[in-house]
Amino acid sequence: MREFDLIARLTAGLPSNPSVLVGPGDDCAVLENVGGDRVLLFKTDAVVEGIHFTSETDPRLVGRKALARCLSDIAAMAGTPTAALITLGLPAEHDPAKLDAVYAGISELASRHQVAIVGGETTTNPGRMLISIALLGWAPRNRVPLRGGARVGDALFVTGTLGGSLPERHLTFDPRLEEARWLAEHFRVGAMIDLSDGLAGDLRHVLLASKVGAELLAAAIPISRQARLAARTSSSAKPALVSALTDGEDFELLFTVPSAEAVPLHDAWRKEFPDLKLSCIGRIVPGAGITLRDKHGSRKLEAHGYVHFQQP
């Protein structure tokens, strides 16, 4: 192990943690096995210039977002992230300061969640920057909430507020790692997913995997201030509720618990996370697809979250 220690010291600078036996600089990273009654979580996610960010986006936030998206997926499994590898595709002509800023954004967020950066590579990708992050983590063996775990009668919850993430929040969101672990530890979480495609789209993934349907209460859906503002500013904008249902990149948690746990969860949440809204937005029902209930009655939401609404 002396050799492992030496190399770890030589490659200092990037965030590390006690799971790292060999960090950047050898053929592979070498990590402590998670052992005990745990399972491994493994995820990659890529962001591409012109698709997930623009050439004008603060490169520090680009790096931050690239890692945050992966962390959000580990959160959706109520897991603990441990180590990441970074792949940077760069145009032949690139600004080294920009690259440093990308790494700084990744490193800051990694440090905050005790994630080690254990290596990666830089390769040429003419025309645009691309950042792909591979992330490793773990979770207790019998406490991994999958998409297929929703049951008829379950209450459906969402953290935070939804919609209007595009101008800023998609770059600055906090992955709900702590909240997810607390949930899985204290309540019988059935299904859980992080909201990347929009509430309606991601809920559909859960419903398909669980072979159930859902009824949403329109009045209970937490609409973000940004979505409300956008709806007010322009007559051509989506209604705010449609934003909350269909805008992507909220990166909040959507999950189910048995209905008997809904009230105890609400009470415990308010004590544990007083600054983060938690909303019960509906329930799991027999059948398939999403039904939306508002003061005008009930109607089926169409595929992939696109809804035809009359302005109220």
Added chain:
Amino acid sequence: MREFDLIARLTAGLPSNPSVLVGPGDDCAVLENVGGDRVLLFKTDAVVEGIHFTSETDPRLVGRKALARCLSDIAAMAGTPTAALITLGLPAEHDPAKLDAVYAGISELASRHQVAIVGGETTTNPGRMLISIALLGWAPRNRVPLRGGARVGDALFVTGTLGGSLPERHLTFDPRLEEARWLAEHFRVGAMIDLSDGLAGDLRHVLLASKVGAELLAAAIPISRQARLAARTSSSAKPALVSALTDGEDFELLFTVPSAEAVPLHDAWRKEFPDLKLSCIGRIVPGAGITLRDKHGSRKLEAHGYVHFQQP
């Protein structure tokens, strides 16, 4: 084609293995922990159109190469690969048949080495195809040969023949997984690395990490038939020995053992791997850098290996 349909089609029938608890389709892949007295190995590697292959390259071989490069790094740690995630960056307009062929090339090689494909994603990368693979594996805790493990007096060995990989072998090489595990199990392997940048360049990585020098015997360096042919065909081509020293992408193993093990290793190797050449090409000496000895005497080797990307 929509992303979800595309992923569903690509992930149908991917290779799996008993370590996979949850494969493609949830927020993360969930894998059995390796447990026992083992450590985790973690690696990513990307290939980019126009850099590592051309638009004319057989897409099946492109996929094969993308995975084989990562497998070669696990081999360099004498490890066993278990699970991979595939990231595909694709131009907006792409041929689905080409994509299927890339996946087929990856899957064939993965199956051969019992590697599960546990997920991944496709993203738009205008202008060119990019394939990044994240690979997980394991090795016995106290038997991971690092780059820093070479000691003065050690014998220096290389598998196979070197140079001239570019026209074909860089696409079809076999990662030396079985050979590397056998070596680490039966002999005291000091340092080990896979040859991606060329013998001279990769040996330098070992020497720097181990704080030693090396003396190479020119006559002992195994030159490939392709390198010899190329040197003969054109008067402007590199001499064959220079090809063997500096051409990249051989993906053979370079390693050290204590000198007392050199002869027993040679004998045992010939029985175990009769079809793969093993050459003792020199020894580890005090100091730094590479000295080349031939019939004209000794000289310091200045030539760096072919470097196609920088490790961060």
